[in-house]
Amino acid sequence: MAKMSTSENSGTKYLDAKTLDKIKRLDVRARLVVEGFITGQHRSPYNGFAIEFAAHREYAPGDDLRHIDWKVWSKTDRLYIKEYEEETNLKCHLIVDCSKSMRYGEEGGWSKFDYAATAAASVGYMMQQQQDAVGMVLFSNKIDKNFKSSSHPSHMKMLFHELEQIEPDNTTDVADPFLALAAQIRQRGLVVLFSDLFIDPDELGKSLQQFRLRRHEVVVFHVMHNDELEFPFQENTLFRGIEVDAELHTEPRALRKSYMEALDRYMTRVKKVCASAGIDHVLLDTSKPLDGVLSSYLNFRAKSRRKLF
Numbered sequence: 001m002a003k004m005s006t007s008e009n010s011g012t013k014y015l016d017a018k019t020l021d022k023i024k025r026l027d028v029r030a031r032l033v034v035e036g037f038i039t040g041q042h043r044s045p046y047n048g049f050a051i052e053f054a055a056h057r058e059y060a061p062g063d064d065l066r067h068i069d070w071k072v073w074s075k076t077d078r079l080y081i082k083e084y085e086e087e088t089n090l091k092c093h094l095i096v097d098c099s100k101s102m103r104y105g106e107e108g109g110w111s112k113f114d115y116a117a118t119a120a121a122s123v124g125y126m127m128q129q130q131q132d133a134v135g136m137v138l139f140s141n142k143i144d145k146n147f148k149s150s151s152h153p154s155h156m157k158m159l160f161h162e163l164e165q166i167e168p169d170n171t172t173d174v175a176d177p178f179l180a181l182a183a184q185i186r187q188r189g190l191v192v193l194f195s196d197l198f199i200d201p202d203e204l205g206k207s208l209q210q211f212r213l214r215r216h217e218v219v220v221f222h223v224m225h226n227d228e229l230e231f232p233f234q235e236n237t238l239f240r241g242i243e244v245d246a247e248l249h250t251e252p253r254a255l256r257k258s259y260m261e262a263l264d265r266y267m268t269r270v271k272k273v274c275a276s277a278g279i280d281h282v283l284l285d286t287s288k289p290l291d292g293v294l295s296s297y298l299n300f301r302a303k304s305r306r307k308l309f
Helices: 017-021 026-038 051-055 070-076 112-129 153-165 175-184 201-213 226-230 256-276 290-308
Strands: 056-058 080-082 091-097 133-139 143-150 190-195 217-224 237-240 247-250 280-285
Touching: 026 112, 026 153, 026 290, 070 080, 091 112, 091 143, 112 133, 112 153, 112 190, 112 217, 112 280, 112 290, 133 153, 133 175, 143 153, 143 175, 175 201, 201 217, 201 256, 217 226, 256 280, 280 290
Parallel strands: 091 133, 091 190, 190 217, 217 280
Antiparallel strands: 056 080, 133 143, 237 247
C-alpha cells in the first residue's frame, strides 16, 4: 500500500512525488491525487472549480442596468453585472505544454512534464466526476494535438492515454497557438494552462488575454522543478540548454545570488501579468505533494469568492 505523509495543519493526506512516481498509470495517479485532497472535506470537493465565475463580471458601458448586482456594489463600491449560468455543463479546456524544457528532471525521476501531466489529469478527473466536459490541447511552438471537450468516461481515458504517450519536443511558443485556440473555443468555459512558462511574460499576458477577451476564466499552473527554484548546485557543473543550443561550464555557487535575483524578477513579472488580466497564477514545485497544492488552491478560490460576494 502506498505510504502517505499527513499534514497536521489541514488533516489532509498528501502523496509525495516519490510515491506517485511509482504509479505508472496516469488514471490511477489522478484518482489518488483527487481522493487525497478531498479527504476530510465535508462539503462538495469540487466547489472550488464550479461555474461560479459566470455569476458576475464588471459593468461595461452599454450593459443593461437591470442586471447590475446592487448588493455587490454596496460592499465593493464597484458595478458588477449579474450573469446567469448557462444550461449546459461547464466546459474545461486543459492546455499542456509539451516543449523540450518540460523534460527537465527526467533523469532523476519526475520531470516537469510528469508533474504537469499528473496535475492536468487530476483536474480533468475531478471535472469529469462532476459531469463537466473536458477537452485537452497539447502544444509546444504549435498545437500538437487538440481534443474537443466531452463528459463521457471513455473520453477521459483517451486523454489519459494521450498524456502518457506524448514525448515533449520543440521550443515553447504561445502567440500563434493561443490565438488559434481562442478562436476555436467558442463557448465560455474554464481554460487551465500547465506550463513552465519559458516565454517572455509580456508575450504570455497578450496571449492569455485572447481567452479573457472571450470571457473564459483562466488558471495558470506554473510548473517549475525544484532545481530551478532553489539552484542547489554546489560543484563545478556543465549547464546545457534544452531548447537552445548553448552550454556553460561554471562554478554555480558564484552564480547563485544573481540567478535568484533574476528568478525573483521573472516570477514577479509573471504574477503581475496574470493578476492584471484577472488570471489565477499557481506555482507547482515538482518537489511538493501535488494534492496539497491543489487543495490549497481550491480552498483559496472558495474563500476569496465568499469574501468578495
